[in-house]
Every structure is written in C-alpha cells, then in structure tokens.
Amino acid sequence: MQGEIILTGTELVTGQVADVNARYAARRLHESGLPVRCVTMLGDGDPLFGEVLVRALRRSRYVIITGGLGPTDDDMTVAQAAEVLNLKLTQDEGMLARIRRRLEQRGFDWHPRYGKLSLIPQGATILDTGRAACGFSLKSQDTWLFFLPGIPQEMRLLFESGVLPVLTAMAGQPGHLVQRSLRLFGKMEIEIQQAVHTVEQEVEGVEVGFYPNFPEIHLTLTARGPEHPPLKERVERFIVALHQEVGDILLGPDGATLEEVVGRQLREQGRTLAVAESCSGGLICHRVTNISGSSDYFMGGVVTYSNQAKMDLLQVATETLEEKGAVSAETSADMARGVKALFHADFGLAVTGIAGPTGGTPEKPVGLVFMGLAGLNGVESRRHQFPGDRDMVKTLTAETALDWLRRELLSGL
Amino acid sequence: MQGEIILTGTELVTGQVADVNARYAARRLHESGLPVRCVTMLGDGDPLFGEVLVRALRRSRYVIITGGLGPTDDDMTVAQAAEVLNLKLTQDEGMLARIRRRLEQRGFDWHPRYGKLSLIPQGATILDTGRAACGFSLKSQDTWLFFLPGIPQEMRLLFESGVLPVLTAMAGQPGHLVQRSLRLFGKMEIEIQQAVHTVEQEVEGVEVGFYPNFPEIHLTLTARGPEHPPLKERVERFIVALHQEVGDILLGPDGATLEEVVGRQLREQGRTLAVAESCSGGLICHRVTNISGSSDYFMGGVVTYSNQAKMDLLQVATETLEEKGAVSAETSADMARGVKALFHADFGLAVTGIAGPTGGTPEKPVGLVFMGLAGLNGVESRRHQFPGDRDMVKTLTAETALDWLRRELLSGL
Numbered sequence: 001m002q003g004e005i006i007l008t009g010t011e012l013v014t015g016q017v018a019d020v021n022a023r024y025a026a027r028r029l030h031e032s033g034l035p036v037r038c039v040t041m042l043g044d045g046d047p048l049f050g051e052v053l054v055r056a057l058r059r060s061r062y063v064i065i066t067g068g069l070g071p072t073d074d075d076m077t078v079a080q081a082a083e084v085l086n087l088k089l090t091q092d093e094g095m096l097a098r099i100r101r102r103l104e105q106r107g108f109d110w111h112p113r114y115g116k117l118s119l120i121p122q123g124a125t126i127l128d129t130g131r132a133a134c135g136f137s138l139k140s141q142d143t144w145l146f147f148l149p150g151i152p153q154e155m156r157l158l159f160e161s162g163v164l165p166v167l168t169a170m171a172g173q174p175g176h177l178v179q180r181s182l183r184l185f186g187k188m189e190i191e192i193q194q195a196v197h198t199v200e201q202e203v204e205g206v207e208v209g210f211y212p213n214f215p216e217i218h219l220t221l222t223a224r225g226p227e228h229p230p231l232k233e234r235v236e237r238f239i240v241a242l243h244q245e246v247g248d249i250l251l252g253p254d255g256a257t258l259e260e261v262v263g264r265q266l267r268e269q270g271r272t273l274a275v276a277e278s279c280s281g282g283l284i285c286h287r288v289t290n291i292s293g294s295s296d297y298f299m300g301g302v303v304t305y306s307n308q309a310k311m312d313l314l315q316v317a318t319e320t321l322e323e324k325g326a327v328s329a330e331t332s333a334d335m336a337r338g339v340k341a342l343f344h345a346d347f348g349l350a351v352t353g354i355a356g357p358t359g360g361t362p363e364k365p366v367g368l369v370f371m372g373l374a375g376l377n378g379v380e381s382r383r384h385q386f387p388g389d390r391d392m393v394k395t396l397t398a399e400t401a402l403d404w405l406r407r408e409l410l411s412g413l
Numbered sequence: 414m415q416g417e418i419i420l421t422g423t424e425l426v427t428g429q430v431a432d433v434n435a436r437y438a439a440r441r442l443h444e445s446g447l448p449v450r451c452v453t454m455l456g457d458g459d460p461l462f463g464e465v466l467v468r469a470l471r472r473s474r475y476v477i478i479t480g481g482l483g484p485t486d487d488d489m490t491v492a493q494a495a496e497v498l499n500l501k502l503t504q505d506e507g508m509l510a511r512i513r514r515r516l517e518q519r520g521f522d523w524h525p526r527y528g529k530l531s532l533i534p535q536g537a538t539i540l541d542t543g544r545a546a547c548g549f550s551l552k553s554q555d556t557w558l559f560f561l562p563g564i565p566q567e568m569r570l571l572f573e574s575g576v577l578p579v580l581t582a583m584a585g586q587p588g589h590l591v592q593r594s595l596r597l598f599g600k601m602e603i604e605i606q607q608a609v610h611t612v613e614q615e616v617e618g619v620e621v622g623f624y625p626n627f628p629e630i631h632l633t634l635t636a637r638g639p640e641h642p643p644l645k646e647r648v649e650r651f652i653v654a655l656h657q658e659v660g661d662i663l664l665g666p667d668g669a670t671l672e673e674v675v676g677r678q679l680r681e682q683g684r685t686l687a688v689a690e691s692c693s694g695g696l697i698c699h700r701v702t703n704i705s706g707s708s709d710y711f712m713g714g715v716v717t718y719s720n721q722a723k724m725d726l727l728q729v730a731t732e733t734l735e736e737k738g739a740v741s742a743e744t745s746a747d748m749a750r751g752v753k754a755l756f757h758a759d760f761g762l763a764v765t766g767i768a769g770p771t772g773g774t775p776e777k778p779v780g781l782v783f784m785g786l787a788g789l790n791g792v793e794s795r796r797h798q799f800p801g802d803r804d805m806v807k808t809l810t811a812e813t814a815l816d817w818l819r820r821e822l823l824s825g826l
Contacts, residue, residue: 012439013450013451014449015437015443016440016443018436019431026425027429030426037426037455038455039425039426040451040454041435042450043450046450046451189485190484193485210423210424213430280699281698281699281701281702282690282696282699284695285694285699288694288695289718294694295718299719300716300717300726301715303688303713305702305707305711313713313715342725343722355702355705385519385520387515389566390703394699394702394703
C-alpha cells in the first residue's frame with residue numbers, strides 16, 4: 001500500500017528551514033510497512049499544488065499534505081485542494097468553538113480571519129486531538145488524504161493519533177516486523193553489496209537497506225511475517241552470515257557507533273586509553289568523549305601541532321623529528337608510546353599527518369597520515385593516504401584510528 | 414528563471430537520512446535570485462523518476478538531480494535519464510582514468526563495475542573539480558540539467574564550481590546583487606528579529622533571511638538594483654546599524670566562522686593559543702584546527718578528564734581539586750594558567766564542567782561549566798549553566814569559550 005507526501009511552505013523551497021515533517025512521517029510509515037514513494041515540496045499557494053495533488057491521487061492509496069492550514073493569506077492548501085476535488089468548503093462548528101476558546105485562553109482577540117481555520121472541504125473529518133492542532137482527513141475515490149499542520153510538534157501529534165492508526169488498520173494485519181541496524185567501515189559500498197547478495201542466497205526473507213553515511217556504510221535489515229520468533233532468528237542468522245562474509249568491518253551487531261563499540265570493549269576488558277593527535281586536531285578525543293561515562297576509560301589526550309610540544313609532552317626524540325620528520329612512522333610510534341606513558345594508560349593511540357590544503361610536498365602529500373598504537377605488547381605504526389579536503393582527511397583519520405583500536409581490542413592484543 | 418530539484422535516494426523516502434542537498438542548493442539559488450519551485454524526492458531506481466523528469470523538463474529552465482550516480486545496482490539515475498532523453502551512454506575516458514587513479518591511491522582494487530561511473534549520456538559535459546567527485550551537465554531543449562552526487566561534500570563542491578556559475582551567467586544581468594552573510598551568537602532569535610526590524614526602519618531596501626543554525630543565528634542580507642555602488646553602500650550601512658543594535662554578538666562582518674574570526678585575530682595580533690578541555694572533550698581543539706594554517710597560532714591542547722592529568726600536566730593544585738572540586742572556577746583558572754605555560758602560549762583557554770547525562774549533583778548539576786582564560790594580564794574565570802543533552806552542552810561550551818576569546822581579542826586584552 002503505497003503513499004506519498006506533499007509539503008507546502010515557501011521556507012522549504014528557499015532552503016530557509018530544513019524539512020522535519022516528511023522525514024518523520026516517512027520513517028514511521030516505513031517502519032510500519034507503509035512505504036512512501038514520493039515526497040514533493042512546493043512554496044505556499046503555488047498553483048502547481050493542484051497538479052501535484054491530482055497525480056498523487058491517481059497513483060497512491062494515501063497522501064499526506066502538510067502546511068498551509070493557517071489563517072494568513074498565503075495559507076491556501078485547503079482552498080486549492082477543495083477546488084481540485086471539486087468540493088465545497090463548509091464551516092465546522094465544533095472546530096470554530098475550539099478556536100474561540102483557545103484564543104480566549106491565550107488572551108488574544110477574535111479576528112474574522114480565524115474563521116478560515118474551521119473551513120474544511122465537504123465530507124472531511126476533523127482530526128481531533130483535544131488540543132490546539134487542526135487537521136482533517138478525507139477520502140477521495142480509493143485514496144485517503146490527510147491534511148496536517150506544518151508546525152512539527154502539531155504535525156506529529158495528529159500523525160500519531162489520526163493518521164498512522166487509520167493507515168495501519170487499512171493495510172490490514174501486516175504481522176510482525178523485526179528490524180536491525182548495522183554500521184560498516186573499511187570497504188567500498190560495492191564490495192559490501194556483493195557480500196549482501198551472497199548472504200541473501202543463503203538467508204531469504206530479509207530486506208536490506210543501504211545507507212552510505214560517510215565514511216561508514218549503514219545497513220538496515222528488515223523481516224516481516226506472521227510470527228515474531230522466526231523473524232528474529234532469521235535476522236540474526238543474516239547478521240552472522242554477513243559477518244562471515246565481510247569480516248570485522250562490521251562495527252557491531254547492534255548499530256552502535258564506533259566510539260560506543262570501542263568504549264564498550266575498553267570497559268569490558270578493563271583497559272584505558274590516551275590519545276595524541278596532530279592532523280586530526282582533537283577530533284578523536286571529541287568522538288571518544290561523546291560517550292557518556294567515557295571518563296571511566298579515557299584518561300586524556302593531547303593535541304600537539306608543534307614539534308616542541310611533541311618533544312616536551314610526548315618525548316618524541318629530537319633525532320626522530322630531524323631525520324624522519326614530524327609526519328613519519330617513527331614519530332607516530334614515539335607519540336603513541338609517549339601519550340601512553342604521559343597518561344598512565346594501557347593504550348596510546350597517535351596520529352600525525354598533513355590535513356591540507358597547504359603543507360603538502362611531493363614526498364609527503366596532503367592526506368598522508370601515520371598512526372601509532374602502543375598497547376600491551378609494544379608499539380606498531382601504519383601509513384595511510386587519504387583523499388579529499390581538510391574536513392575529509394580529518395574525518396577519515398579519526399575513523400581509521402578508532403577502527404584500528406577496535407580491531408586490536410577484538411583480537412585481544 | 415525557475416528551476417527544480419529532484420533527489421533520488423531510498424534513504425530519503427524511508428526517512429533514514431535527512432536531506433541536506435536540496436536545502437543547500439535551494440538556499441544558494443534563492444540567494445542568487447534563481448528560485449526553486451519544486452523539490453521531489455524518490456527512492457533509488459523508482460520508475461517514477463522518468464515521469465518526474467519529463468514534467469520538470471517541460472516547466473523549468475533548470476533541473477538539478479542528485480544521487481544515484483554510484484557503482485551499485487540501485488544507482489540508476491544516469492540510465493533512467495538517458496532513456497527519457499533518448500540519448501546513448503558513452504564512456505568518458507578522462508573520468509575513467511581519474512577513477513582508476515583514485516582507487517589506486519586508496520589501495521582499492523579495480524572492479525569492472527566502476528566503469529559505470531564514467532558512463533554519461535551523449536553530449537553531456539563532465540563537471541570537473543580536479544577531485545574525486547563525479548557529476549555532469551546536459552542541455553535538453555531550453556533546459557539545463559545538472560547531475561550531482563548524493564554525498565553532500567561532493568555535491569557542494571560541484572554545485573559551487575559547476576552549477577551556480579553557469580546558472581547565474583545564464584540568468585543574464587538581473588541588475589546587480591549585493592549579498593552578505595552574518596553570524597550571530599549570544600541572543601535569542603526573537604531579540605535579533607526585533608533588532609533587524611528596527612534597522613529596517615532606518616535602512617530600506619535590504620532583504621533579510623534568517624537561518625537559525627544552533628547555537629548561532631545566521632542572517633543573509635540582500636540588496637538588488639540597477640547599480641552596484643549604492644547597493645554595496647546600503648548593505649554596509651545596514652551592517653553598521655545592526656552592529657549598533659545588537660553589539661558584539663555579531664561574530665564578524667563577513668560571515669566567517671567563529672574559529673576563522675579567532676584565528677584571524679590571533680594572527681593579526683601575533684598571539685598564540687593553547688587549550689585545555691575537560692567536558693568539551695576535544696571539540697574546541699577540533700574547531701580551532703579546522704582552519705587551514707592554524708598551526709601558525711595554535712600551539713596545542715590537552716584533554717584532561719582525570720584529576721591526575723589536571724595535576725600532572727596542568728599543575729592544578731591538589732588542594733584546589735580537593736577543596737573546590739574539578740568543576741570549579743579555581744580549577745578552570747589553574748587549568749588556563751597551566752596550559753598557557755605548558756605550550757608557551759600567549760593565551761590559555763580552559764573549560765571544565767559536567768556534560769551529562771550522568772555525573773550531576775544538586776550543587777553541581779549537568780550543564781554547569783567553568784571556563785578560564787589566561788592572557789597577558791593574568792587569569793579570569795566564568796561560570797555558565799547550559800541546557801540540553803551531552804551533545805548540546807559540548808557544543809555550547811566550545812562556542813561560548815571561543816566567543817569569550819574573540820571578545821577578549823576584540824578589546825585588545
């Protein structure tokens with residue numbers, strides 16, 4: 001049972017305000033097995049609205065329309081819809097009384113314009129929440145139309161109370177639904193897709209959604225059916241099989257962020273972490289500390305841009321800096337060892353590189369990053385060459401460094 | 414000259430990801446006097462795409478299409494468009510070579526599927542940024558079509574370099590346009606709105622766009638007319654008058670970010686900075702180092718979550734920590750002094766607080782943050798109580814701390 005959403009609001013097509021209504025409704029409907037096929041945004045009162053509505057009526061079983069229900073001149077949605085549907089507007093007396101009461105309560109004077117708020121097309125039903133929000137539903141041929149306010153809080157109230165229950169009832173018993181999210185990092189989308197195809201041969205009946213979310217790929221697994229336990233079992237079998245296919249690029253089985261996964265690993269293993277950053281400039285520390293309770297395992301970090309700070313704080317040897325340079329495997333190893341000692345931590349993670357756009361040379365181009373990890377059995381370093389601008393290099397550096405730590409903790413270094 | 418935007422991406426119509434591309438493009442186009450009439454979102458490969466594209470071609474002078482240019486099976490935008498336009502697909506050799514190089518750089522293997530990325534409709538022109546992003550433009554009858562990637566960073570790069578200049582040139586000389594962006598931090602939107610209304614009485618003919626962008630408010634000032642000099646003068650008069658109304662909550666006269674403004678101030682005054690963070694966990698360092706060339710004035714930073722690290726690295730006195738606690742004016746002052754000395758910097762900026770959601774007490778609730786600033790004439794500390802969740806507290810802490818430094822540098826501390 002497919003549907004669509006039409007948003008009206010000049011603030012949307014001028015980019016002044018980000019849409020939240022379509023996203024909210026689309027997610028709730030998708031979760032309920034009622035896919036949204038199309039979302040259209042138009043300015044207030046655009047004559048195109050009629051054309052868009054007619055086309056939606058032809059191809060969809062339900063249409064959700066938001067915005068343009070207010071008292072001002074540019075709120076024209078109701079009048080436009082009535083014209084397209086060839087319906088008269090009638091005054092809803094209950095609605096009118098409700099508006100009068102509400103104005104009184106808030107200490108506002110009555111104005112004839114407010115009468116407009118209670119004008120609805122013939123045959124429409126007010127969606128009553130007992131609150132202020134106004135909206136209505138209407139059946140036209142085989143299609144349900146829902147007119148909702150553009151203000152997000154009011155839209156959500158009416159959507160939950162007057163739209164979703166009607167649609168799910170109409171769609172019949174969609175049975176049960178089991179859904180899981182996964183995050184992956186370290187392979188291209190295409191390789192992950194191939195792995196998913198392979199698993200789909202083995203475990204049938206799981207729908208997979210792909211959501212590239214730089215620098216990660218997110219997947220959503222959905223199974224629907226009449227009974228819950230086999231669905232759950234099926235999704236779990238899918239995750240196990242996918243894990244076998246893609247290996248440890250699967251960050252965790254439960255959609256947790258990389259910093260959550262690393263935090264949990266450190267906590268479970270009773271280990272602590274310290275971080276030394278050069279080119280990532282604090283982003284690794286920022287991500288680690290986004291987790292509540294990270295103070296239990298995160299001992300601290302340093303951002304050492306200058307050679308002097310690398311020497312003073314992290315005991316990077318002068319000779320290393322002179323002979324190999326600040327961006328080198330040796331420096332990253334020294335930094336990792338140094339920050340581990342400085343904070344008395346079990347792990348020292350360090351990065352040094354060239355974030356750009358300036359500072360690159362033919363031998364050491366922008367995007368060149370060395371990482372060091374000092375653990376329980378010594379120190380290791382790695383070389384990476386990242387693409388993109390300063391922001392992308394910082395993002396990839398932080399993700400790659402945290403992912404390295406995750407893999408080391410997995411293998412029980 | 415009207416246009417529209419078509420977004421393809423299943424992640425959009427399932428509500429999994431919020432659109433940022435249409436909003437960005439719509440805003441930039443609106444600012445340039447090229448209104449967007451309609452935005453349509455469809456799932457990947459939906460056959461409806463053809464119908465939507467045909468209708469857009471009929472009524473619009475330009476159409477921007479994002480998403481579906483990738484290598485996987487569900488990336489079907491190019492093939493669908495070629496079919497609708499009745500054009501053959503041809504391989505762009507330059508593009509192919511670029512893709513091969515990029516894969517090599519990142520250490521990925523070649524796969525025949527990547528060849529798809531260089532297939533474009535006959536007559537199309539690759540939008541070349543010299544970087545990785547792929548996209549192309551195409552003229553069909555009187556309508557310009559632009560195909561852009563769905564990844565926001567890449568989309569923006571190509572939009573700015575290959576779309577906006579073409580469209581503004583095509584729109585011809587619409588008279589002159591002077592536009593300026595402003596960022597404000599430290600007052601509610603409604604107060605800023607009142608100030609803008611006051612200034613509008615005084616300086617006429619400047620259109621003001623409001624863009625709340627937590628925790629800042631962004632404004633766009635636009636003046637249009639037949640001649641350039643009076644427009645420029647008018648907008649500048651508006652900014653001066655607004656500055657008088659709102660005071661130094663105006664971060665700068667040119668839309669620069671807070672970290673850019675602070676960076677410029679430090680550079681101009683020949684001063685250096687070091688940062689010590691507790692509750693903001695690295696976010697201040699991350700923001701400061703987002704600016705290319707920040708190594709010239711940013712000496713480094715430390716993230717000291719533990720008391721031990723505050724004592725060892727920053728010389729916070731044991732008595733201070735014992736008597737006043739880690740979250741106190743005294744500790745923030747000691748941290749500021751300590752980090753200034755540690756990195757031999759001219760300014761030491763320090764924050765310590767409770768980001769939450771755990772760790773709060775009745776005396777020291779979640780959101781309580783102390784900041785210290787050690788400068789040329791001693792050290793000062795301030796107390797703040799921020800609202801919101803962990804993410805909001807971190808964001809407000811970093812913004813407020815950097816803004817304090819900006820104001821101090823303004824007054825020539």
